[in-house]
Each structure stands twice: as C-alpha cells, then as structure tokens.
Amino acid sequence: MGMLIDNRSREALLVEIEALRLRLEKTEQMLQGYESVYRILVETMNEGTAILTMDGVILYCNNRLATLLQVPPDQLIGSSLGAYVTPSDYPLITSLLENHNQSYDKQELSMINGEGTPIPVVFSCRILEFPGNQRISVILTDITERKQGEMALLTSEKGFRLLAEGMPQIVWVTRADGWNCYFNQQWVEYTGLTLEESYGHGWNKPFHPDDQQRAWDAWQNAVTNNDSYSLECRLRRADGIYRWWLIRGVPVLNRAGNIQNWLGTCTDIDNIKQAETQIQIAAEREHAAAALRESEALYRAIGESIDYGVW
Incomplete structure (x- = not known):
C-alpha cells in the first residue's frame, strides 16, 4: 500500500515537473521573441547605442554606432568607449560613467571616428540593473547637421x-x-x-x-x-x-x-522734405505772382476802356 502511494506521488511529481518544463520553454521562447524584437528596434534606431560594463567597455553595439564611428562592430566590442572620445571631452565622459547612481540626458560632447574626425553628439546613459551586476546603456545622437546649421x-x-x-x-x-x-x-x-x-x-x-x-x-x-x-x-x-x-x-x-x-x-529724408517744401513755396509764389499779373492786366484793360481819366 505504501509502495502504491509512493508511485502515485512520483507520477504526480513527474507531471508537475513536465508542466514546469513546458512553462519554462514557453517563457524562454517569449524571452527570445522579446529579444528578437528588441534587437530589431535597436538596429533600426537612428541613434547609436551600446551596452557597457561599469568600466566603460563595450559589450554590445548596434550597426548605427559602428557606422557613426566608422569602426567595424567586432572591433568596437571589447574596446573602451572612452577611446572614441576627443581628449578635451574625455574627463566629461569619464565623470558621466563613474557616477553610477545617476542617469544623464543630452550631454553634448565630441566623439572621434575611425578616420580621426570629430563628430558632435548628444550623449545619454542609463544604469541597467541585473541580478548580481550592473550595466550601462548608452545612446549617442549625431548632431552634425544641427551644428552645421547653427554655424x-x-x-x-x-x-x-x-x-x-x-x-x-x-x-x-x-x-x-x-x-x-x-x-x-x-x-x-x-x-x-x-x-x-x-x-x-x-x-x-x-x-x-x-x-x-x-x-x-x-x-x-x-x-x-x-x-x-x-x-x-x-x-x-x-x-x-x-x-x-x-x-x-x-x-x-x-x-x-x-x-x-x-x-x-x-x-x-529731411533734406528732401525741405527741398519739397521750398519747391512748394516757390510754386505757391509763382501761382500768386501769376494771379497778380492776371489781375493787373484785367484792371489795366478796364482802365483803358473807359472814357474818363483814371489814376
């Protein structure tokens, strides 16, 4: 009788284990699906993005970041992000990465691409918490066109x-x-x-x-x-x-x-206005003189037309 109970318990345990295994497989498939969607989203971003260790070493980067820096992705992975920052901005990015308890948005600095050309970017970073460790998520937005427009x-x-x-x-x-x-x-x-x-x-x-x-x-x-x-x-x-x-x-x-x-x-236009005024005054004077001459001629004609003397 005890053996029968043990067999039944064993069978129930196996069923429970199988159900748990199926749930784990389903969860893993969902996680893989989420990871696939995440990678598609990251790879289609206009911004360059990377996952760093707390020391600033690149663990992952999208193709946009590789294109921005003109460095192959496999060469970027394992290198320090600070190696692609201009010397003048190196202390800034070091400070941003070392402040683990803070997140930073829209910090402007200059990166250096594979040809040694400075590239103005807006730098953002976030701390990612994982069980047992931390990572830094970085987003770099190319602002070359904006800077050219500002210039x-x-x-x-x-x-x-x-x-x-x-x-x-x-x-x-x-x-x-x-x-x-x-x-x-x-x-x-x-x-x-x-x-x-x-x-x-x-x-x-x-x-x-x-x-x-x-x-x-x-x-x-x-x-x-x-x-x-x-x-x-x-x-x-x-x-x-x-x-x-x-x-x-x-x-x-x-x-x-x-x-x-x-x-x-x-x-x-004061000189012009004064000239216009003088012209207007002259025109008015000419008009008055003409009227006077006309009036004088009229009175002279009247005087000449009468029979008695006029003075």
Whole structure:
C-alpha cells in the first residue's frame, strides 16, 4: 500500500515537473521573441547605442554606432568607449560613467571616428540593473547637421550685423509679434537712446508727438495683416531737433511661409522734405505772382476802356 502511494506521488511529481518544463520553454521562447524584437528596434534606431560594463567597455553595439564611428562592430566590442572620445571631452565622459547612481540626458560632447574626425553628439546613459551586476546603456545622437546649421546661422547673423553696422541708414529687426530685438549703432547715435531703452516698444519714444499715434497704428496694421510697413514721420535727434525719416519694414518668412521676423530701415529724408517744401513755396509764389499779373492786366484793360481819366 505504501509502495502504491509512493508511485502515485512520483507520477504526480513527474507531471508537475513536465508542466514546469513546458512553462519554462514557453517563457524562454517569449524571452527570445522579446529579444528578437528588441534587437530589431535597436538596429533600426537612428541613434547609436551600446551596452557597457561599469568600466566603460563595450559589450554590445548596434550597426548605427559602428557606422557613426566608422569602426567595424567586432572591433568596437571589447574596446573602451572612452577611446572614441576627443581628449578635451574625455574627463566629461569619464565623470558621466563613474557616477553610477545617476542617469544623464543630452550631454553634448565630441566623439572621434575611425578616420580621426570629430563628430558632435548628444550623449545619454542609463544604469541597467541585473541580478548580481550592473550595466550601462548608452545612446549617442549625431548632431552634425544641427551644428552645421547653427554655424551657418551664426555666420549669416554675423554677416548681417557687419552689414547693418556699416550702413548709413538705421537698421532694425523685430520678432514676428512686433517686439523689437535689434537696432544698429546708427539708431543709438541719432536718438541718444540706449538699446535697452529701445527694445520692445521703446522705439516709439523719439517720434514726434503728432506722429506717434499714426506710426503706431500703421505698425499694428502691418503686423496684424502681415503686410509691409512704410511711413514718413519725424524722429527726435539726441539734441532735440526733429528730422523727417522714411521708415520701411518687410516681413521675413520661414520655410513654412510664416513670419519669422521683421527687417526694416530708417532713411533720413529731411533734406528732401525741405527741398519739397521750398519747391512748394516757390510754386505757391509763382501761382500768386501769376494771379497778380492776371489781375493787373484785367484792371489795366478796364482802365483803358473807359472814357474818363483814371489814376
């Protein structure tokens, strides 16, 4: 009777062991499936990624990282990630990797590819906890195009400032909403205002009292309707004298067709306005003289036509 119980217990134990083995196989298959999906995701990333030991040795890397560094994957694996960092940034990456209790996002540094060319990247790392050990997950994002764009923008901005500061006209720039963010030195020298006093809507201060509202309305209309801006008005010089200026501004559009900012100039037209005034005065005088001559001729004709003497 005892032997029968033992056999039954043994059979039940074998069944339980078999069920456990099947569950383990199923779990292993699921893990393999997850690993396959993970590898597909990692290999299709635009970023270079790697798994490191806590000492910074590369245990795994995707093909994107190998392409970025122009080094074969089998050569990268087993090497130190620090070997592909510029000397100036080596202390930074060493510090990032040694701080095991912290994770870092978006740290900019320069890597070196197989040809010795620096590559600007954004560095991110995470600590991965495994039973009995730790690993470091690293993601490197190539920002070469962004850096080139920033350099091109910086160069174009520098060129614009050199051009603007060398122009005889006043040059100004505003944001899309009409908030002024740049005046060249000619504005400062003419108005006597500092740049801090002129930024924002401070540009309205030197306008003649009779022109301020007109200038403001015209500017608001241009900003609201995304239209060009053109106005003749008087601006106060640093010594208190008002002179006539022609102010023009045009919206600068980005690639999407939206206003990025406004670019404008102020041109001194006071001499032209004075000449126009003199011409107008001369024309009025000529008109008055002509009227006088016409009136004189008329009275002379009347005087000659009567029978008695007139004096």
